[in-house]
Amino acid sequence: MIGMTRTAIVLSASLWAAACATTDPCMTIMEERPLKSGIEMNSVHIIDSSLESSRIFATYCEGVRLGPTAQEQVESGQAPDIRTYKITVEQYDSQLTPTGTREVWAILRNHTNFPLMVEGRTQFFDSHKAPTEEATAWQRVQLPPKSIATYREMSKQSRGVDYYHIEIREQR
Amino acid sequence: MKQREWIILAVAGSALLFAGCATQPTYPVNTGPVDTSPGRSTVYEDVGSIGRNQGIGMESQDIASMTDKMVGDMLATPALAGRKASPRVIIDSEYFKNESSTRINKNIITDRLRVELNRAANGRMIFVGRHYSDMVERERALKRDAARATGDPMVDKGTLEATRTTLGGDFRMGGRITTLDSVNSSTGLATRMHQIVFEMVDLENGMIVWSGIYDFKKTAQDDVLYR
Numbered sequence: 001m002i003g004m005t006r007t008a009i010v011l012s013a014s015l016w017a018a019a020c021a022t023t024d025p026c027m028t029i030m031e032e033r034p035l036k037s038g039i040e041m042n043s044v045h046i047i048d049s050s051l052e053s054s055r056i057f058a059t060y061c062e063g064v065r066l067g068p069t070a071q072e073q074v075e076s077g078q079a080p081d082i083r084t085y086k087i088t089v090e091q092y093d094s095q096l097t098p099t100g101t102r103e104v105w106a107i108l109r110n111h112t113n114f115p116l117m118v119e120g121r122t123q124f125f126d127s128h129k130a131p132t133e134e135a136t137a138w139q140r141v142q143l144p145p146k147s148i149a150t151y152r153e154m155s156k157q158s159r160g161v162d163y164y165h166i167e168i169r170e171q172r
Numbered sequence: 173m174k175q176r177e178w179i180i181l182a183v184a185g186s187a188l189l190f191a192g193c194a195t196q197p198t199y200p201v202n203t204g205p206v207d208t209s210p211g212r213s214t215v216y217e218d219v220g221s222i223g224r225n226q227g228i229g230m231e232s233q234d235i236a237s238m239t240d241k242m243v244g245d246m247l248a249t250p251a252l253a254g255r256k257a258s259p260r261v262i263i264d265s266e267y268f269k270n271e272s273s274t275r276i277n278k279n280i281i282t283d284r285l286r287v288e289l290n291r292a293a294n295g296r297m298i299f300v301g302r303h304y305s306d307m308v309e310r311e312r313a314l315k316r317d318a319a320r321a322t323g324d325p326m327v328d329k330g331t332l333e334a335t336r337t338t339l340g341g342d343f344r345m346g347g348r349i350t351t352l353d354s355v356n357s358s359t360g361l362a363t364r365m366h367q368i369v370f371e372m373v374d375l376e377n378g379m380i381v382w383s384g385i386y387d388f389k390k391t392a393q394d395d396v397l398y399r
Contacts, residue, residue, distance in 0.1 A: 034206055097248035099296075121220075133292065137220045137240035138233065140388070154244035156292035158253070172222055 026061040033081050041129060041163040044089045044106045048169040051118065052085040086112050090148060092166065100158035106151045106166055110143035117142055117171040120151040125163035132157045140171060227396025228364040229274040230349075238386040239284045242370050243292055251381040252343065252372060253296045259342040261372070263289065264303045267346035272366065273353050275398045281368075282345070300339045308338055343372045343381065355394070362394035 033054035046052040059066045092106035102124060110116050119138040126132050133156050141151045151168070155161045217223045220236040247253045252261070263286040265278040290299050301308070314326045315334075352365040365387065372382040 032208075098250045099248050099254040101244070101248045101253075103248065136244070137236040139237055139241060154248050156244060156247055156288075157294070158247070158296065 026059060026066075028057055028059045030055040030082065031058045039129070039165055041125065041165060042094070044092045044166040044168060046085075046087065046089070046168045048118075051087050051116075051168065051170050052083070054081040054083045056081045086110065086116065087118065087143065087168070089168075094164055097154065102155040102161040102164065104153050104155075104164045104166060106168070107148050108141060108143060108151060108168065109148045110145060113145050115142065115144055118151075118168055119171045120153070120166055120168045122153040122155075122167075123165045124155040124157065124161045125165070126160045127162045129163060132161050138169075138171075225396055226392065227398065228362050228390040228392050228394055229396070229398040230276055230366055234366070234388060235281055235284060238368060239281065239288055241386060242285060242384045243288045245384050246289060246372070246382060247292060247296070249382050253293065258296055258298050260298045260300050260339050261289075262300045262302045262341040262344040262375075264345075266302070267344065268349075268370075269347070270349045272349045272351035273364065274349070274351060274366065276349070278349070285345070285370075298339070300341045302341065302344075305338070312338075341375050344375055346371050346373055360393055361391055363389065363391040365389040 032049070033056050088109050088111065090107040090109050092104070094102050094104040097103050104122055106120065108118065118141050120141060121136050121138045123135040124132045136153050139151065139153065141149050143149045151166070153166075155164075219232045222233055223231065252259065263282055265282040268278050268282050270276060270278050286299060289297065293299075311327075315329055316325060318324060319326050347368065347370040349366065349368050351367070353362065355362045366389070367385065367387045370384040370386075371380050373380055
């Protein structure tokens with residue numbers, strides 16, 4: 001009986017210690033990088049996290065985050081992030097057509113070994129950064145493996161289209 | 173050790189194992205202000221995105237995408253949208269033919285095209301409602317033709333200025349939907365390539381002043397009915 005008791009005590013102590021070995025009150029995790037507030041004009045934004053995602057490190061102690069919040073880090077531009085991506089935006093710009101409408105284009109690169117089908121749409125804005133028309137319909141862009149393809153869109157208004165914002169997502 | 177002692181030992185060990193972790197702090201996975209959980213489920217779907225019923229035929233996202241692209245392209249064409257005098261344009265399904273294996277009401281394409289173009293043109297083009305010509309002629313007749321009893325027209329002139337004739341068109345849209353089909357008899361997979369051609373024709377000399385093409389190819393089990 002004494003032998004059994006001693007075994008039980010030793011075993012219980014080791015189990016308790018093993019169970020509590022992971023109770024470090026501080027832990028560093030990777031958080032999804034929040035979007036920057038506001039609309040960045042004349043830019044291309046990949047909105048699908050399956051195509052591009054950024055994560056930032058965050059340390060929590062007893063459930064409380066240490067340091068600035070993820071949003072604060074992003075706003076201040078100080079957030080060191082871990083970025084994974086399947087596509088990148090190689091170039092983008094806009095120009096006026098002969099009738100005065102604005103044409104935007106973005107060259108996308110597929111970094112995978114597989115064909116990708118993505119979609120893009122554009123919101124056009126006037127000089128006051130107010131939308132001039134509804135966002136365009138999603139247009140498909142076929143991206144061959146390791147290759148580039150161009151997303152192209154034209155505004156419908158012919159006057160006062162000064163800014164644009166392009167969104168890219170993966171077609172489902 | 174007897175079996176009973178082993179059982180006591182196992183129970184005590186398990187209890188300690190859980191007790192040891194009872195005070196472990198909970199770490200939030202996402203403490204940001206953004207709630208990225210999905211919204212409430214609904215029967216409504218975005219017209220411009222792929223829906224839950226997907227097949228190899230022409231679907232809402234294809235129509236939205238196609239018409240939007242054509243409107244932008246037409247408005248960037250000087251021969252149509254850059255003329256000094258706004259041209260009179262007729263867009264309807266009269267000369268827009270469906271020669272494809274997809275069952276579709278052509279009006280869904282031409283109506284959307286005309287409405288989007290009319291809203292966006294902002295005076296750069298004038299749209300003639302040829303598909304409403306009988307309606308216009310009937311009203312004109314009521315305004316002009318004398319009634320038998322009184323000798324006066326049936327209705328008054330209205331507030332708009334009377335014109336001798338209705339508008340004639342400068343350009344009219346024509347086009348064609350065609351498809352290329354193939355079926356794998358062993359797997360049942362069907363492939364359909366759609367090609368939709370839009371052309372704007374000068375109604376005086378027959379010149380095609382603008383052309384647009386939209387194509388797509390889909391492969392799926394052909395188990396969706398388009399009605």
